[in-house]
Amino acid sequence: MQGEVAHASNGQAPPAPGGALEVADDLARAFAATAVERDKRGGTPKEERDRLRRSGLLSLSVPASLGGWGAPWSVVLEAVRRIARADSAVAHVFGFHHLMLATLRLFGSADQASRLQAATVSERWFWGNALNPLDTRARLVRRGDGLAVRGAKSFCSGASDSDMLIVSALDDATSKLVVAAIPTRRPGIRVLDDWDNMGQRQTDSGTVELDDVEVRADELLTTPGPLGSPFASLRPCLAQLVLVNVYLGLAEGAFEEARRYTSTRRRPWIAAKGTPATEDPYVLLRYGDLWLALEGARLLADRAGAAFQAAWEQGDRLSPEQRGGCAIAVAAAKVATSRSGLDITNGMFEVMGASATAASAGMDRFWRNLRTHTLHDPVDYKSRELGAYALNGAIPEPSFYS
Known part of the structure; x- marks a missing residue:
């Protein structure tokens, strides 16, 4: 399987970034084969995470000069989207891995980013997230001469x-x-198996306990630190874009599942007088609406990705106004993918019929995963930001959610 080929840690040059999408497609096909069963089981998708390690895609966003693929963000986010069509939980942790790598560059020094990204390639590190600014229980304390x-x-x-x-x-x-x-395995860190939500069941989005965990001075990301400059404040834009592409991938996966089901298993409705389900005017009407919602969301997501790439390339030259324009494009995509995704993952049942609600089919996972994830932060606040921009020309004030 192409997605199993390791390339990053053996001294060979990584493939061209475009080849990453073929690897992502191979992985998505493998993940799809077990997605329903793993969704029911929950827990850590260990085999799938190890496949990502072996594939080399964990170094997709790492610069080529450091041994990575050097892919633009459009390719990274498209890889997230393609994996999400099959398995939104694995896509979530994969996308957040690259968000953590970007955090090194955005919040830390050039030396920190280069050193840790190069080690990510050579050691095939998988990065996890314990950055939740709304949860203020963790404190940095002085312990003797250390932290x-x-x-x-x-x-x-x-x-x-x-x-x-x-x-x-x-x-x-x-x-x-x-x-x-x-490092996750540092003494004092305890990762709990307490994630028990109805969706995204294999994202391991539970609790991390920190019991006097040593933090070395060179591990603090302080140059410029959290949201310390217009460029550093691109992190929430990237976090939102990862979610946008998970949502869009979920919606695309749901649409394709529905289309296959309608074409192969949907029986004609009695009032349609023998008309095949694929020619039923009401089924066609529904598909037209679903396709239109999906197409609009795709266009906004791609536009937001291009805006982010342009902002990223500005680096420390990025102005507050340029950052604000990027944030507006991302907010528009977030609202569109949230709304259209929920419409599609709910409306798909109307074009598949009652038999599609069988638990064995697992079709409900699309809605459960999207409904769980779209509550990450209230989308109404994104709409309010868009209204403030449309009416008053106001750009969002940088925060960890806008």
Whole structure:
């Protein structure tokens, strides 16, 4: 299988970025074969995460000069989308892995980013998330001549089976948010198996407990630190874009499942007087509406990805106004993919019929996964930001969610 080929840690040059999408497609086909059963089981998708490690796609966003693929964000996000068509949970942790790698570049120094990204390639590290600014239980404290983190973090997607974590805490001395990159297996870190939500069941988005965990000075990302510059404040835009592409991939996967089901298993309705389901005017009407919603969401998602890439390429030259334009494009895509995705994952049952609700089919996983994930932050606030921009020309103020 092409997606199983390791390339990054054996001294060979990585393939061209475009080849990453073929690898992502291979992985998606493999993940699809077990998606329904694994959704029911929950827990850590260990085999699937190891396939990602062997595929080399964990180094997709790492610059070629450091041994990675050097792919633009459009390719990284498209890979997330293609995997999400088959398995949105694995796509979620894969996308967040690349968000953590970007955090090194956005919040840390050039030396920190280069050193840790190169190690990610050579060691095939999988990064997990323990950066949840709304959960303020974790504190950075002075312990003798050193530093330690005490407390806990919730919604730690991908922390299980990770090699490295991005962790946030409030500094006891300054009450400011600090962010660090630390090994998951460091003494004092305990990743709990307590994620029990109705959707995204294999994202391991539960709790990480931190019991006097050592934090070294060179592990703190302080140059420029969290949201410390217009460029650093691109992190929430990328976080939102990862979600946009997970949502869109979910909707695309649901649409394709529905189309196959209608074409092969949907029986004509009695009032249609013998008309095949594929020619039933009401079924066609529904498909037209679903396709139109999906097409609009795709266009907005792609436009937002292009806006982010342009902002990323500005680096430290990025202005607040340029960052604001990117944030508006991302907000529009977030609203569109949330709404259209929920419409599609609900409306798909109307074009498949009652038999599609059988538990064995697992069709409900699309709606459950999307409904769980779209509550990540209230989309109404994104619509309000778009209204403020449309009416008053106001751009969003940078935060961890806008």
